[in-house]
Ligand SMILES: Nc1ncnc2c1ncn2[C@@H]1O[C@H](COP(=O)(O)OP(=O)(O)OP(=O)(O)O)[C@@H](O)[C@H]1O
């Protein structure tokens with residue numbers, strides 16, 4: 001399902017007050033994809049969106065839209081619409097006029113505007129709210145107005161900057177599904193920003209993990225989750241055990257004082273590596289049957305599973321298990337070859 | 349509710365003593381002659397001065413429009429500054445207001461005079477002298493200079509409520525600078541515009557010092573006319589009261605006009 005590249009960022013550099021915010025960022029966004037920028041607060045997600053929308057001119061680097069360099073093109077001439085972090089609706093206009101704003105600027109005939117706006121309001125579930133004052137709408141409703149206001153212009157790309165940040169958990173989940181449905185129905189590219197890894201994994205076709213103005217990894221949610229490229233991604237994507245180890249030879253790695261067979265190859269013999277073992281991939285067995293042994297320090301019931309902190313050779317492991325062990329108990333642990341993920345060791 | 353209403357009682361008493369009663373007295377004078385008998389002749393004679401009324405309204409309107417044009421970009425610029433800088437800049441704008449009103453207007457007099465500073469300066473280049481003092485232009489200039497801060501402040505206040513992201517949203521949806529100005533900035537600033545217009549127009553239309561000092565004898569305004577009836581040689585209380593009354597009606601009409609304009613701006617537009 002590789003579509004054409006619709007937006008291409010090449011070596012984008014952005015500075016603010018002498019501080020480097022985006023540091024040579026390069027990225028291809030494919031047409032009709034749901035792309036998510038994921039990263040901790042302040043890593044430059046909003047800045048990247050603003051570069052695409054045209055609110056920030058990068059210090060160096062190029063942006064291509066449909067193959068054309070659009071440097072210097074003002075925001076109002078770009079075929080991109082934005083759903084802002086805090087909605088940014090027009091308080092002096094009612095719901096209908098907010099959504100109609102872009103169409104009126106295009107000077108479409110009145111009946112066409114009317115039918116498009118009403119149709120879009122129906123799509124976002126706000127039928128009958130046309131005359132409502134913005135101030136009297138709830139957060140979730142304002143969010144829908146903001147989405148409708150962008151989508152009604154049929155942009156090639158809709159940029160969404162943490163659009164669900166202000167909503168409660170239940171509404172968030174509903175809106176996640178709804179956004180996904182909208183993207184499929186409208187058949188356009190969504191570029192979505194969040195710092196919630198679960199949201200990123202459930203909604204996206206492609207996840208772009210960012211840190212400190214750099215892209216750490218680009219891939220499908222499965223790739224990112226199962227094959228994190230480095231410790232930052234592994235850590236950010238979900239609680240993981242990240243251990244130092246040595247790749248002895250192909251298909252054999254040593255960590256936690258033991259040798260394990262694995263599925264990775266292609267490293268030089270005895271390369272220092274980092275090993276990722278997900279908490280749910282560690283099998284708890286009686287002490288004698290385990291590959292390694294550990295001392296249970298803490299057990300917390302989490303509904304579906306028990307979350308345990310286990311001391312293995314002086315290092316704390318996080319383990320999810322469906323059977324409870326007692327704190328102070330010695331347990332055995334097994335890890336299958338498929339469950340061991342090897343990454344090159346990074347400095348620092 | 350009743351308790352809350354009673355809190356307004358002192359203000360009500362104040363209103364009655366210092367506003368309603370004087371107003372009734374003015375109306376009383378306006379509708380009587382010197383002997384105290386009822387008459388409408390005061391109001392009908394005002395017709396003779398219609399050119400003065402017209403001049404007052406036109407000059408005040410000119411001053412208001414110029415203030416609006418000057419203050420709008422300035423207010424916008426101020427509202428986009430970092431808040432620490434905003435306070436300093438506001439202080440600078442308010443600075444001339446700390447000087448006495450008469451002094452300020454005198455200063456303009458000596459600047460604009462035929463052998464005043466401006467003409468002397470222009471003379472150095474062999475230009476002029478221009479006749480600036482005692483023209484209607486000088487009166488408008490005096491009004492603008494004195495009342496400009498009253499336009500800047502409400503506009504600035506209204507514009508601080510406009511978030512950057514709303515302006516960006518307009519551009520994002522396809523609005524050029526002009527579109528952003530007419531479709532977002534002006535409608536959203538309209539409460540400030542309405543207040544500013546009232547705050548500049550009302551004192552401008554009733555001023556008598558500015559017109560006397562900068563306009564000479566030929567640019568008489570309503571304010572001067574009214575003053576003449578009370579303190580000048582015409583000395584006619586009843587006519588003065590009638591003029592005040594008519595001026596008040598005109599001002600009220602203007603204000604209700606700007607207010608409806610304001611409410612339309614806020615209401616969420618026509619559909
Ligand atoms: N206009 C600006 N002036 C100066 N610094 C800025 C400006 N905008 C952003 N920054 C800085 O750039 C960095 C990245 O900001 P950005 O808004 O892109 O982060 P983000 O990834 O969107 O974070 P969040 O998840 O908190 O929204 C931050 O350190 C921020 O302080």
Ligand SMILES: [Mg+2]
Nearest residue numbers: 045046085161
């Ligand atoms: Mg952000």
